[in-house]
Amino acid sequence: MIPFSDAQNALRARVRKFTREELIPLELEAEMANGKLAPEKRHRVHERMIELELNGMCIPRELGGRGYSYVEQTIIEEELGKVTNGIWDLIYSPAVCLVAANEDQVARYVRPTCEGRRRDAYAITEEGAGSDPSAIETRAVREGDDWLINGDKWHVTSGNEADYFVVQAQTENGIALFFVDKETAGVKIYDAPRYMHTFILEHLKIRFENVRVPNANVLGELGRGLDLTKEWFRRERLMIAARCCGAAARLIDEATAFAKTRVQFGQPISDYQAIQFMLADSLTELYAARSMTYDAAQAEDDVNADKKLVHARVSMAKLYASEMANRVADRAVQIFGGRGYMRENVAERFFRELRVDRIWEGTSEIQRIVIAGSLLKRGTEAHIGDF
Ligand SMILES: Cc1cc2nc3c(=O)[nH]c(=O)nc-3n(C[C@H](O)[C@H](O)[C@H](O)COP(=O)(O)OP(=O)(O)OC[C@H]3O[C@@H](n4cnc5c(N)ncnc54)[C@H](O)[C@@H]3O)c2cc1C
Structure with a gap:
């Protein structure tokens, strides 16, 4: 096993204390209320995530994150994994693929997510495309300066909390990822199925019907999705x-x-x-x-x-x-x-x-x-x- 540095041991002690004293005591309430927690308790966890510097953990500091190394992130997640009911998912980080965001997207999406002011969710899987994401049928078609997105996504974790989605879609130039704000016309949550676990967040089915997003919302290069x-x-x-x-x-x-x-x-x-x-x-x-x-x-x-x-x-x-x-x-x-x-x-x-x-x-x-x-x-x- 690798020897942890003093700073890493201190990080572990900090997260362990948080997990034991503040997160584990929330488990039973979440379980008995089918995954729901009182809003003030959720708010408190959110505040503590920031106070304890656990926000934006995988995003580099220059993009607004904490820039933890992989060993440090592993230390954090190992401690958080001790909690049931997916309460660990309240300590969220934007996905590491967001490092491909440009300056404008960093300002609109990445930095606010790292700061805990916005929340992302990832819409890749579809009814006909799971293990093989290249089989997705969601299409994005270019119309002038915009893209028109059509398709259904399944199992979108944290879809209820998120205020934007990263949506994977087929384009003429291959598969691409798009930032889609939840409030955009044509975004419809059409199902919130129950799952085996009693999870703190929902996994939603979401329909994107003639959803118009500007070209500025393409994440990374077309075809590199x-x-x-x-x-x-x-x-x-x-x-x-x-x-x-x-x-x-x-x-x-x-x-x-x-x-x-x-x-x-x-x-x-x-x-x-x-x-x-x-x-x-x-x-x-x-x-x-x-x-x-x-x-x-x-x-x-x-x-x-x-x-x-x-x-x-x-x-x-x-x-x-x-x-x-x-x-x-x-x-x-x-x-x-x-x-x-x-x-x-x-x-x-x-x-x-x-x-x-x-x-x-x-x-x-x-x-x-x-x-x-x-x-x-x-x-x-x-x-x-x-x-
Ligand atoms: C609770 C939950 C949350 C999720 N959250 C998200 C999310 O936030 N965003 C998102 O986009 N997706 C999400 N997913 C989707 C998840 O990533 C997929 O369920 C997973 O990738 C498997 O795809 P599938 O369910 O379509 O199964 P399938 O791909 O249909 O697989 C069915 C079975 O066939 C097997 N199989 C498939 N291909 C092969 C092969 N080549 N060789 C051998 N066996 C094979 C699989 O291993 C599996 O046993 C979530 C799923 C769950 C259950």
């Missing part, structure tokens, strides 16, 4: 791995504490090897996932690293950490017994919530495709040796 999305996915995959490590650590702590005090047949259940082995396997797998995750974060921070190899390492970290966390949650439910099946129990909530980490930002199968493709091209040593 998929590349930008890919870079953004890499960062999000690493952060999923980090949060899964945090979730597993909390589950192991809570299940261990319970096992030490729960007495059956006259002894704490922690005396039974069946229980010890579940805890031992969980800790071992967490150690492996955490080592991989911080190693991949360090590789991201290495300016000389081959980005294709980093991409594969991040996929390995996301694949392993998300599957590990699901196994740990399953064992934790088992250790808690009937209590583990109650919504008031952290293991029950994580058991449902961690499932999506094997699906979003590229399913486990897609991560395996990325890893295998890189292995076939570059060989084993390139991936496990230093680079």
Whole structure:
């Protein structure tokens, strides 16, 4: 494991305290109210995000963000991952693909989002295009100085909170990303489906019907939309791995504490090897996932690293950490017994919530495709040796 600097240890202590003392106490209210939190509590979390300098974490300082390194972001997200109900998503950063924004877009979108005055949401997935985003049918057609966008998007996370969307659409020159303000005529939220988890934010279905945006709202170059999305996915995959490590650590702590005090047949259940082995396997797998995750974060921070190899390492970290966390949650439910099946129990909530980490930002199968493709091209040593 990498040795953290004093500043990184201080950052971790700051986020850990925030998570323990201010975020975890909100979980039950969110769970029992189907993901809703009192507005004043949400407002307080928002204020604390800024006070604790956790806003705009992945965006460089010159664009208004905090410019944390990948290792630092991993430290932050690992701690935030200990909280259920997606409360971590109230500590938001604009997507890293926004570094492609021009000066005008930085002023209108990126800087205000970093400062917590605006909120973004990403509209890539469609009914017919998920793992294969190149299959999207949303079209943007040039009309003079404007673009006319038509299409439906699914699963748009934080769509209810956002005041603008980054929309991926096909153009004559390939796939591109567009800033679309929520208030633009023709933007219609047409469904807010219920999901397996009880999440603090909605995942919406949104229709873009003859939505007119100026050419000034194209993010990056036309035709480079998929590349930008890919870079953004890499960062999000690493952060999923980090949060899964945090979730597993909390589950192991809570299940261990319970096992030490729960007495059956006259002894704490922690005396039974069946229980010890579940805890031992969980800790071992967490150690492996955490080592991989911080190693991949360090590789991201290495300016000389081959980005294709980093991409594969991040996929390995996301694949392993998300599957590990699901196994740990399953064992934790088992250790808690009937209590583990109650919504008031952290293991029950994580058991449902961690499932999506094997699906979003590229399913486990897609991560395996990325890893295998890189292995076939570059060989084993390139991936496990230093680079
Ligand atoms: C809660 C939630 C929030 C989300 N938030 C957002 C968001 O904010 N913005 C956004 O744009 N999207 C979002 N998504 C969408 C998410 O990224 C997609 O669900 C994901 O990429 C998978 O796409 P799909 O659901 O269409 O599944 P599909 O691509 O249809 O896959 C179905 C199954 O087939 C497998 N499969 C597909 N292709 C292959 C292959 N080549 N080889 C082997 N197996 C394959 C998959 O692994 C999966 O098991 C969200 C999804 C969820 C569930």
